[in-house]
Amino acid sequence: MDLGINGRVAVVTGGARGIGAETARVLAAEGAKLVVSDIDLAAAEAVAREIQGLGGHAIAVRCDVANEAEVGQMAAAGIEAFGAIDILINNAGFNRDRYLTKMAETEWDAVMDVVLKGAFHCSRAVLPGMMERKWGRIVNIASRSVFGNPGQTNYSAAKMGLIGFTRALSLEQAKYGITVNAVAPGFVETDAMRALPTYPKLRELALAKNPVGFLGAPDDLASAITFMASERARYITGVTLYVTGGRFSS
Numbered sequence: 001m002d003l004g005i006n007g008r009v010a011v012v013t014g015g016a017r018g019i020g021a022e023t024a025r026v027l028a029a030e031g032a033k034l035v036v037s038d039i040d041l042a043a044a045e046a047v048a049r050e051i052q053g054l055g056g057h058a059i060a061v062r063c064d065v066a067n068e069a070e071v072g073q074m075a076a077a078g079i080e081a082f083g084a085i086d087i088l089i090n091n092a093g094f095n096r097d098r099y100l101t102k103m104a105e106t107e108w109d110a111v112m113d114v115v116l117k118g119a120f121h122c123s124r125a126v127l128p129g130m131m132e133r134k135w136g137r138i139v140n141i142a143s144r145s146v147f148g149n150p151g152q153t154n155y156s157a158a159k160m161g162l163i164g165f166t167r168a169l170s171l172e173q174a175k176y177g178i179t180v181n182a183v184a185p186g187f188v189e190t191d192a193m194r195a196l197p198t199y200p201k202l203r204e205l206a207l208a209k210n211p212v213g214f215l216g217a218p219d220d221l222a223s224a225i226t227f228m229a230s231e232r233a234r235y236i237t238g239v240t241l242y243v244t245g246g247r248f249s250s
């Protein structure tokens with residue numbers, strides 16, 4: 001199936017590793033030109049070089065999505081390199097887990113800033129061009145944790161907020177040929193996950209609770225995200241696609 005995104009320009013935030021890096025690779029394999037954006041420039045450059053090495057087009061840009069000025073510079077760099085931005089994957093995110101009674105305000109704010117304010121800044125930076133060209137795709141990376149995970153009040157609230165953001169923005173943008181959707185991963189085995197001291201226990205629990213009997217890999221997400229970012233998904237907007245192996249609740 002031709003996804004119809006050959007030559008489109010895609011920004012992936014948090015594109016240096018994990019789900020974001022794999023999404024950048026899959027979008028590039030479909031012919032998209034990539035702006036691999038991350039706070040870790042060296043790792044983003046490695047992904048961009050990998051794409052270039054396979055004959056694709058990619059640049060790496062350092063950008064903290066919570067910082068409006070840096071987001072503006074990142075979007076400008078993408079437009080300067082490739083002429084436009086057609087696809088935005090709001091993927092940058094992290095968790096700062098702690099029970100609410102022990103959570104510091106800084107831990108609450110950090111997660112809100114990267115997940116919600118990041119999507120706010122990045123979407124605002126790319127939308128004017130998409131509206132002008134009457135084509136655009138925004139895919140927001142939410143999480144299965146919207147159903148509630150103990151220790152993740154900040155993260156669950158931010159990701160649920162991102163789903164509300166998705167629905168409202170999809171209605172604002174539908175008439176411009178721009179779709180706005182969310183993809184909500186379940187437990188996905190990334191290097192960051194493997195580095196957690198609690199990883200063996202987490203993995204065991206997640207596996208025991210997973211209806212399909214295996215845990216997702218970054219590629220499982222990248223395929224779903226790329227489809228939602230494609231021309232083929234033009235009649236899908238405002239939805240949240242759960243890529244969780246059938247697991248919903250805690």
Ligand SMILES: NC(=O)c1ccc[n+]([C@@H]2O[C@H](COP(=O)([O-])OP(=O)(O)OC[C@H]3O[C@@H](n4cnc5c(N)ncnc54)[C@H](O)[C@@H]3O)[C@@H](O)[C@H]2O)c1
Binds near residue numbers: 186192193
């Ligand atoms: N891995 C999972 O099991 C899982 C499950 C549900 C949701 N998610 C979501 O998927 C997305 C990707 O997760 P992952 O597991 O690939 O994470 P990861 O830690 O492997 O990669 C995240 C990337 O985001 C970058 N980043 C962090 N803060 C940033 C900022 N302020 N600005 C720009 N970049 C920033 C990091 O440098 C990193 O390269 C996140 O939004 C995460 O919340 C992941």
